[in-house]
Amino acid sequence: MLSNDMCHQWEKDAMLGEKISRAMNYASDPARRDMASVGGYGAVVECVHADNQTLAMLDGYTAFTHVDSQSWMRGEGDDTAVVRLLKSAAKKLGYRLVKNPAA
Numbered sequence: 001m002l003s004n005d006m007c008h009q010w011e012k013d014a015m016l017g018e019k020i021s022r023a024m025n026y027a028s029d030p031a032r033r034d035m036a037s038v039g040g041y042g043a044v045v046e047c048v049h050a051d052n053q054t055l056a057m058l059d060g061y062t063a064f065t066h067v068d069s070q071s072w073m074r075g076e077g078d079d080t081a082v083v084r085l086l087k088s089a090a091k092k093l094g095y096r097l098v099k100n101p102a103a
Contacts, residue, residue, distance in 0.1 A: 002042040003061040010041040020044060037062075055085040068092060 002010060010016055019039045024047040026035035036044045045064035046054060051072040057065040068089040073081070083097070090097040 001045050001058065001061055001064065002038065006041045010039070013039065013041075015039070016041075053081055053085060055089050 013019070016039070019041075023036045023038045023044040026032045027044040027047045029035075033043075038044060043062040043064075045058075045062065046056070046066070048054065048069070052069055053072055054069040055067040057063075057067060059065070068085055070085060070088060073084075076084075087097045
């Protein structure tokens, strides 16, 4: 997550790629999350493989709350994937997600 207020600096930073590469190694380590900072421009909040789907709450420039994640499923449309993630997250929080009846 990069701060758009700082784009006038990070857009000219020739080391930005290296900073992101270094920071991504700490995104999943709560004890060293401060190392996930990207040069004061923001932070790497998650680093996963391409087959991962994440439901998260983003707040501000670096506040990332992981809600749920699951593996990608071949042939699944976006709407179906979103509903699957929402149902899983609701279940973990003690709720049940149900569709409203058709009018």
